Amino acid sequence: YIWIDETTGKRRPGTLDDSRTAIFIGNALEGIDIVGAFVLPAEIPSKVRDIHLYAELIKNTGKPCFTWINNGKTARYIIEMFKLIAGGEKKLRNKPMVEAFVEPISPLQFSKEGLEILIEFAKSGLPIGFGPMAMTMATAPATLSGTIAQENAEILAGIVISQLLSPGLPVTYWGIPHIMDPATGNISFGSPEQGLMAVAITQIAKWYGFPVGVNVGLTDSNLADTQNGLERGMTLLLGTLAGADIFGHMGIIGADQGANVAEL
Numbered sequence: 001y002i003w004i005d006e007t008t009g010k011r012r013p014g015t016l017d018d019s020r021t022a023i024f025i026g027n028a029l030e031g032i033d034i035v036g037a038f039v040l041p042a043e044i045p046s047k048v049r050d051i052h053l054y055a056e057l058i059k060n061t062g063k064p065c066f067t068w069i070n071n072g073k074t075a076r077y078i079i080e081m082f083k084l085i086a087g088g089e090k091k092l093r094n095k096p097m098v099e100a101f102v103e104p105i106s107p108l109q110f111s112k113e114g115l116e117i118l119i120e121f122a123k124s125g126l127p128i129g130f131g132p133m134a135m136t137m138a139t140a141p142a143t144l145s146g147t148i149a150q151e152n153a154e155i156l157a158g159i160v161i162s163q164l165l166s167p168g169l170p171v172t173y174w175g176i177p178h179i180m181d182p183a184t185g186n187i188s189f190g191s192p193e194q195g196l197m198a199v200a201i202t203q204i205a206k207w208y209g210f211p212v213g214v215n216v217g218l219t220d221s222n223l224a225d226t227q228n229g230l231e232r233g234m235t236l237l238l239g240t241l242a243g244a245d246i247f248g249h250m251g252i253i254g255a256d257q258g259a260n261v262a263e264l
Helices: 016-028 049-060 072-086 089-094 112-123 144-165 192-208 226-242
Strands: 002-004 011-013 100-102 128-130 171-175 178-180 212-214
Touching: 016 049, 049 072, 072 089, 072 112, 100 112, 112 128, 112 144, 128 144, 144 171, 144 192, 171 192, 178 192, 192 212, 192 226
Parallel strands: 100 128, 128 171, 171 212
Antiparallel strands: 002 011
């Protein structure tokens, strides 16, 4: 929700204009292959915010795009928009420009809204990514191996459901576990463990034969400082060497504490 001004560093609620600016920048950057809405505009009612954001993405980028979807009802509207742009369901299915992101709720649950989104995208034959954010010592075991095992089970559960609904449906293995900082109780985005888990997740997904996305290139720092650069660089290097296909959520400052286009 929080937009951080790239020149003054001041924080404020994000707006639709901010999202539009971020989409323009993401569309222009050669290193960005999937464009997101970056912030959730505070002035748009939450019930229809995802529809407005996908409309902005459709209008302002030709790259594949992504933002959070609320539920099955809004998913239907979003799918219809992409059908119109693609020239019909068959053309959209052959060249999908959108992927649903379904996030299981650790430990070992799916939300009603997540399952609704899964069903709508499966009915249209559109790809789905599954990415639980299991957190060691909080919603997952204290060990990295235990957290990864739980993360894997939650992702595979989603994949099984998707294949039962639509055999052969394209899926992405989004392994995005994090650790809890025991000193504060906060989630950590830039820890050394983040890179280690990304390597393990990538190896598991590649063994299964799935395209894989991981959360690397992030930081716990709220400033553009040395800590920021070290944490982003360290985890990006590990994700790259492991062979992950997608690095998610670029531009975040801190552990989901704001977004800054300067970080892109």
